[in-house]
Amino acid sequence: MNKIVNRRFKISFLDIINIFVIIFLMLPIMVIILYSFSSTSTTVFPLEGFTMKWYKEVLENRLFISALKNSVYVGILVSLISIIIGTLASFALTRYRFKFKNIISTTVLFPMTIPAIILGISLLSFFSYLEIPLSLLTVIISHALFCIPFVILIMNSQLIGFDVSVEEAAMDLGANAIQAFRYVIFPIIRPSLVGVMMITFALSFDEFLITFFVIGRQNTLPIIIWGMLRRGVSPTINVISTLVLVISMTLILIVNRYAKIKTFM
Amino acid sequence: MSSENELLIENTYKNFGNVSAVKNFNLKVEDNEFVTLLGPSGCGKTTLLRIIAGFEIPDSGDVLLNGKSIVNIPPYKRPLNMVFQRYALFPHMTVYENIAFSQFLKKKPKEEIKNKVKKMLELVQLEGFEKRKPDQLSGGQCQRVALVRALINEPKVLLLDEPLGALDLKIRKDMQIEIKNIQERLKMTFIYVTHDQEEAMVMSDRIVLMRNGEIIQIGKPKEIYNYPNSIFSAKFIGENNILDGEVLEIKNDHLVIDINGLNILTNKTSNVKIRDKVFLAIRPEKIKRIYTIENKSFDNHIVGKIEKIVFFGSTIKYYVSISEEIFLVIEEKVAEENNKHVKGNNIGDEVNLRFSKEDVDIFLK
Ligand SMILES: Nc1ncnc2c1ncn2[C@@H]1O[C@H](COP(=O)(O)OP(=O)(O)O)[C@@H](O)[C@H]1O
Ligand SMILES: [Mg+2]
Numbered sequence: 001m002n003k004i005v006n007r008r009f010k011i012s013f014l015d016i017i018n019i020f021v022i023i024f025l026m027l028p029i030m031v032i033i034l035y036s037f038s039s040t041s042t043t044v045f046p047l048e049g050f051t052m053k054w055y056k057e058v059l060e061n062r063l064f065i066s067a068l069k070n071s072v073y074v075g076i077l078v079s080l081i082s083i084i085i086g087t088l089a090s091f092a093l094t095r096y097r098f099k100f101k102n103i104i105s106t107t108v109l110f111p112m113t114i115p116a117i118i119l120g121i122s123l124l125s126f127f128s129y130l131e132i133p134l135s136l137l138t139v140i141i142s143h144a145l146f147c148i149p150f151v152i153l154i155m156n157s158q159l160i161g162f163d164v165s166v167e168e169a170a171m172d173l174g175a176n177a178i179q180a181f182r183y184v185i186f187p188i189i190r191p192s193l194v195g196v197m198m199i200t201f202a203l204s205f206d207e208f209l210i211t212f213f214v215i216g217r218q219n220t221l222p223i224i225i226w227g228m229l230r231r232g233v234s235p236t237i238n239v240i241s242t243l244v245l246v247i248s249m250t251l252i253l254i255v256n257r258y259a260k261i262k263t264f265m
Numbered sequence: 266m267s268s269e270n271e272l273l274i275e276n277t278y279k280n281f282g283n284v285s286a287v288k289n290f291n292l293k294v295e296d297n298e299f300v301t302l303l304g305p306s307g308c309g310k311t312t313l314l315r316i317i318a319g320f321e322i323p324d325s326g327d328v329l330l331n332g333k334s335i336v337n338i339p340p341y342k343r344p345l346n347m348v349f350q351r352y353a354l355f356p357h358m359t360v361y362e363n364i365a366f367s368q369f370l371k372k373k374p375k376e377e378i379k380n381k382v383k384k385m386l387e388l389v390q391l392e393g394f395e396k397r398k399p400d401q402l403s404g405g406q407c408q409r410v411a412l413v414r415a416l417i418n419e420p421k422v423l424l425l426d427e428p429l430g431a432l433d434l435k436i437r438k439d440m441q442i443e444i445k446n447i448q449e450r451l452k453m454t455f456i457y458v459t460h461d462q463e464e465a466m467v468m469s470d471r472i473v474l475m476r477n478g479e480i481i482q483i484g485k486p487k488e489i490y491n492y493p494n495s496i497f498s499a500k501f502i503g504e505n506n507i508l509d510g511e512v513l514e515i516k517n518d519h520l521v522i523d524i525n526g527l528n529i530l531t532n533k534t535s536n537v538k539i540r541d542k543v544f545l546a547i548r549p550e551k552i553k554r555i556y557t558i559e560n561k562s563f564d565n566h567i568v569g570k571i572e573k574i575v576f577f578g579s580t581i582k583y584y585v586s587i588s589e590e591i592f593l594v595i596e597e598k599v600a601e602e603n604n605k606h607v608k609g610n611n612i613g614d615e616v617n618l619r620f621s622k623e624d625v626d627i628f629l630k
Contacts, residue, residue: 165353171341173367187357263358264369
């Protein structure tokens, strides 16, 4: 035990590399955060002055606030829907044998390979053919369509490696199907689920092309940003990015917290 | 009390597609008995255990515990527990939680669970390991946890599927004794699966020898070793010299078998005719090396040449060629081997071999 404790305080070559990688990954984000407080309206080095005026401008912008709400709302629903459908599909594909399994397991991944612009156009004609009015609902359906394959792909790799005898051991020890899921399967696949949740949220949150076709009269954040960019780069972009970052981080923390199921003790 | 905890498997069949995994299986396991299902890999041992545990439903047949059919009871309601082939510990739980799991599900009071887990950990000498996770344990320790995780539930029958398969030879041998001791101490019924005949011999009260889903022979280890009922038993249990021949003569009290020109005398069996093709099986330790052929108390005398000598510690093996086609293995205690008057102690030496006709098992092809 002593040895292990001592080793923790030594900085190895690997640790140094790790630190550099982290800095490299975080630097662009730090720059954006810093410049969101910059008082000049152009991005110049070194930073000049500190101001909150861009924040004020963004937060007072009704259009932005409603788009942000829409994006979060769509992102959360897309994430939940695609996790439920995708995980169940993945369970079926990895656990059970059925007819046409091979064909099905490849076709469910198709939406991933279709270019977004084509997906957008076909969804638009699909919705108008069925006379479904364009709204956030159509956005959610469309996003879920291309998010589900990601969920299936990630959960497949988790579930293929899942030792079924662990689940059987739980049942052998007296757990019914629900208890086996609650106490054994779920805690084991939980990290993957959390990962999938974040990925699908992120995919939905910054989706532009498909959204552009199926959104109708409302706005999501990428649509707003696109509109702003057409009018030139403004420091408010940095503010929006920072806010998006904060929102994402908060969501991750919340998800991590609430998805954590303690073992039974 | 002998009918308490009696497990009965009746006419059980199980197919997977066109693979017949278990065929016409009939077995009665008594209370406190240590029964081993032994057979080569793929012979249906796991399938049978899973049928007993409730993870497979037999195509036909029945499994009865104390006279009551259990085939329609789901696994989590059966009063049996299983130790899985690859431990199957819950990776996200500590050792304590793993062992306590079944008691927690039974809603036992915390204090009682704590005491029981403590007792279980003592049983397998893992005190102090409560807080560890399975990935911080060695293979042998994982196996011990898996064992007591099942034992804490006080199953009527404990099923063990090759529990020692993944362990090193040394730990495996220790664990064989340990598991056997625990079974005797707790007075429980164990159904144990292995493909290792030596393991089966060491641990079992009774061995059920299987092949292709069917029972070949059931008996105490000694019975099966001494009286194999088939060439398969003779080959699978212990070591045997197998010779391939044909019945040459049928005498009053013995048979003469022709093995590629070599004649071997065997006990008479009722069901052979002249020219029948047969297998002979002779245990290596039944063949003696002798210096002179002074008396006729042994029925078979053969001359051969030592090709190889292998030292095993307490025993030593001689690989002897009798002719181009016939080879015999002879096993001797090292103490015997020290008899310097025995001719032929080196590779290339000629040796005289003898064995009695009682020591030759004969099987019709
Ligand atoms: N779920 C299954 N699906 C298809 N075939 C199986 C299945 N389980 C076992 N088998 C087949 O049944 C036979 C017996 O398998 P098993 O009971 O695992 O043997 P053992 O445990 O003796 O090695 C094998 O031929 C195996 O391939
Ligand atoms: Mg097996």
